[in-house]
Amino acid sequence: MLKHIPRILPPELLKILCEMGHGDTIVLADGNFPAQSMGKQGKVVRMDGHSVSQVLEAVLELFPLDQYVAHPVIFMDRVSGDQADVSAWKEYEKIIRRYDREERA
DSSP: OOSSOOTTSOHHHHHHHHHOOTTOOOOOOOTTSOHHHHGGGSOOOOOTTOOHHHHHHHHHHHOOOOTTSSOSOOOOOOOTTOOOOOTHHHHHHHHHHHHHHHHHO
């Protein structure tokens, strides 16, 4: 059995992360994202019951941000006129900054 793997990461996602390389992408999205229709060219791993922040934290514990691309992290943009609450983005940015600093240290 492996040690120190965040418990919320299912084996299927661990396999995907192990197979990823420079330039590959992964989308972390909430339950409103149309994963089944958008993910036809990839694999969809549902993690019901976990927040994007929890999943992001767990992934970044194991997986470094790609230093060979201009923008290793991007956020979905709002649709014009959308009033959606994006306050969670600040939490995502905080998590990303923490792990990005650790990798550069």
